[in-house]
Amino acid sequence: MAAASTRYILICSGKGGVGKTTLTANLGIALAKQGARTAVLDADFGLRNLDLLLGLENRIVYTAQEVLSESCRLEQALVKHKQEPNLALLPAGNPRMLEWLTPDDMQKIAAMLGEHFDYVLIDAPAGIEGGFKNAMAAAREAIVVTTPEVSAVRDADRVIGLLNSEGVKPIQLVLNRVRPKMMANQEMLAVSDVTDILALPLLGLVLEDEQVIVSTNRGEPLTLNGNGSPAAHAYTNVARRLQGEDVPLIDPSKERQGLRAKIGRLMQTKIF
Amino acid sequence: MTLRDVINKLLGRQPASANTAKERLQLVLAHDRSDLNPELLQQMRREILEVVSRYVEIDIEEGDVTLETEDRVTALVANLPIRRAKLPAPSPEASLETKVGS
Numbered sequence: 596m597a598a599a600s601t602r603y604i605l606i607c608s609g610k611g612g613v614g615k616t617t618l619t620a621n622l623g624i625a626l627a628k629q630g631a632r633t634a635v636l637d638a639d640f641g642l643r644n645l646d647l648l649l650g651l652e653n654r655i656v657y658t659a660q661e662v663l664s665e666s667c668r669l670e671q672a673l674v675k676h677k678q679e680p681n682l683a684l685l686p687a688g689n690p691r692m693l694e695w696l697t698p699d700d701m702q703k704i705a706a707m708l709g710e711h712f713d714y715v716l717i718d719a720p721a722g723i724e725g726g727f728k729n730a731m732a733a734a735r736e737a738i739v740v741t742t743p744e745v746s747a748v749r750d751a752d753r754v755i756g757l758l759n760s761e762g763v764k765p766i767q768l769v770l771n772r773v774r775p776k777m778m779a780n781q782e783m784l785a786v787s788d789v790t791d792i793l794a795l796p797l798l799g800l801v802l803e804d805e806q807v808i809v810s811t812n813r814g815e816p817l818t819l820n821g822n823g824s825p826a827a828h829a830y831t832n833v834a835r836r837l838q839g840e841d842v843p844l845i846d847p848s849k850e851r852q853g854l855r856a857k858i859g860r861l862m863q864t865k866i867f
Numbered sequence: 868m869t870l871r872d873v874i875n876k877l878l879g880r881q882p883a884s885a886n887t888a889k890e891r892l893q894l895v896l897a898h899d900r901s902d903l904n905p906e907l908l909q910q911m912r913r914e915i916l917e918v919v920s921r922y923v924e925i926d927i928e929e930g931d932v933t934l935e936t937e938d939r940v941t942a943l944v945a946n947l948p949i950r951r952a953k954l955p956a957p958s959p960e961a962s963l964e965t966k967v968g969s
Binding site: 744745752753759781782783784787792793848861862863864866867 | 869870871874883886888889891892893894895896897899900939
């Protein structure tokens with residue numbers, strides 16, 4: 596089936612803990628809900644977690660490792676999501692795979708997935724070493740996730756440099772864990788600061804949201820049940836923009852209402 | 868400068884940190900992207916000043932050679948105030964000839 600139109604998207608950040616895997620899980624569910632056949636590939640062989648965030652950890656029989664060694668068929672290794680059958684996970688194999696896995700192997704897996712899916716989302720490991728380079732080999736385009744913190748932005752910049760040199764494009768940015776109040780107080784890098792520095796188009800803006808932790812506790816991504824939390828909304832919108840829909844981005848300064856927010860905005864105006 | 872900055876200044880508070888973060892990031896990224904370590908940059912700066920000062924008298928105190936970055940393009944920017952142009956110095960050969968002649 597239509598391999599030519601399949602989109603192979605790397606989800607990466609450089610720094611760990613900024614929300615790569617959470618974005619992969621939520622985006623996977625959101626795309627599947629919108630009718631796209633979506634595969635999520637856990638390319639973090641050392642520290643896999645995508646299965647856990649999707650609530651599929653107990654249903655893994657085979658992994659990418661058995662597919663590559665041809666001891667099982669791709670269909671046997673894919674774990675279909677119960678509530679969202681358009682979504683399937685290809686689990687990461689044993690961490691020892693890192694010793695022999697090559698960029699060619701990753702390309703092979705991605706091509707196999709491309710025969711059955713519209714989207715192949717590749718959850719990259721943190722770092723910029725071998726594991727990341729393997730994951731990058733499987734992708735044509737990329738989403739860089741970062742938070743408005745100096746270390747995360749710096750690491751994102753390194754990753755963007757590598758993606759550019761490998762010709763991966765387009766590269767789009769998702770800014771995660773935005774705190775409107777801190778931004779209003781100018782105690783957090785502004786959205787425009789981050790997009791200016793990294794020179795990437797903004798694909799999504801996700802506000803800090805406690806519901807994300809609740810959802811990972813349960814293994815049910817926020818986009819699954821549409822509970823109306825700000826992050827669920829943001830992830831769904833990222834999926835819609837990926838599909839080509841024109842969805843306006845939220846303005847963090849407008850997220851806060853009332854007199855305090857008004858004073859905050861007044862304090863931000865440039866006077867000279 | 869924003870109203871908040873003015874109030875912070877009047878109250879003797881530290882300025883808001885977002886701007887500090889942006890400036891520090893821009894500096895560190897210029898170095899990351901060019902892959903130049905600070906010592907190498909310092910050496911290049913000295914050599915550039917040396918070359919330029921052969922031709923013009925420059926204000927070393929005011930002069931500055933830095934890395935700047937915009938839209939993922941990093942540029943080496945030299946800002947060297949010129950005091951005055953130097954008169955062409957006699958070339959080594961010319962002075963040698965004079966010596967031989969005398």
